[in-house]
Amino acid sequence: MSEGAERLRTLRTRLLSLAAMHSDRLVNDELARVDARKWHYAVLATLDEFGAASQAQLSDRTRIYRSDLVAVLNELAEREQVERAPDPADKRRNLVRITTAGRRTLRKLDKLLAAVEDEVLAPLDPTQRADLTSLLTTLVDHHSNPKSHDSGQQEPQRQRPGST
Amino acid sequence: MSEGAERLRTLRTRLLSLAAMHSDRLVNDELARVDARKWHYAVLATLDEFGAASQAQLSDRTRIYRSDLVAVLNELAEREQVERAPDPADKRRNLVRITTAGRRTLRKLDKLLAAVEDEVLAPLDPTQRADLTSLLTTLVDHHSNPKSHDSGQQEPQRQRPGST
């Protein structure tokens, strides 16, 4: 209805783009309110879970390009959410560590993003959310390591709708 | 595994982004091979289904910003896939019409995009593809006309899974 052409409405690559665009916009808007960006969260979460790391490691784990990571870390360092110190063991490297303030921010962003996620998924019931998660995971996994077609499905686990 | 942090892997807004990014890349790469862009397809398909239209109408129907549409139409006009002529009834407007060459290109792009779609959805079986389509449609619909929250779920209308 009042929507575009049939071919566009049913093209899955376009549906994916549109859905992602909308989701991204909400995410970015909310993050902007607290002076953060997606990548800040990615870096903080990765540091929190994996511990201190070099920028190269961070780049691998977050999928942020090394060149872009520089700016992200500058911003995070300004906000004193990470510390960047030369690695004594290898002077080429920087050792990046999350600070207490960083962990605090991380927790805040966790909540914020859970809320956004919930808003994005608003029209879906818990079963549909689980389905979507499983389908998207399959797609992402397939494309990031195309070999993994055999292991079949990792359980589409029953998820918890309560976001707060 | 070897993947990033748990929080990142399971964040649905990120999954959506990653899946869309990959899909978009494939789409753009393939379109680039035949000297086209997503927007070319959107415009051609819309013109084909709705007939000649002003740029404002096209903008509404394709969701391309008016300012960006100008460049797209320039490119399509260069390729002689559309014709842009002043509307006699309203001299502010341009009437944009698809040409025979445009229809030919459109058919080519239809095939090309169907193939890309199939590649993107490769890891999913027909049932999963149908589910994904339905879920994404629900999300997109919800966000493009947010009023539809009352009617509960609007029929995730059946679509045709068999893409191959």
Next chain:
DNA sequence: GCGTCGGCGTTAGTGCCACTAACGAAATGG
């Protein structure tokens, strides 16, 4: 010791896209 090679962080720059601002020309409507 010296040269090469490669990884590391960094800078600069490209291209695409979503989005905004402003403007001239033409329609519309009091």
Next chain:
DNA sequence: CCATTTCGTTAGTGGCACTAACGCCGACGC
């Protein structure tokens, strides 16, 4: 008429994916 709005257009912003090149250091070979 004059004010407002619409239409096409230009210019510009900012984020992100991605590339190229550079200086620095470490590793390895000789």
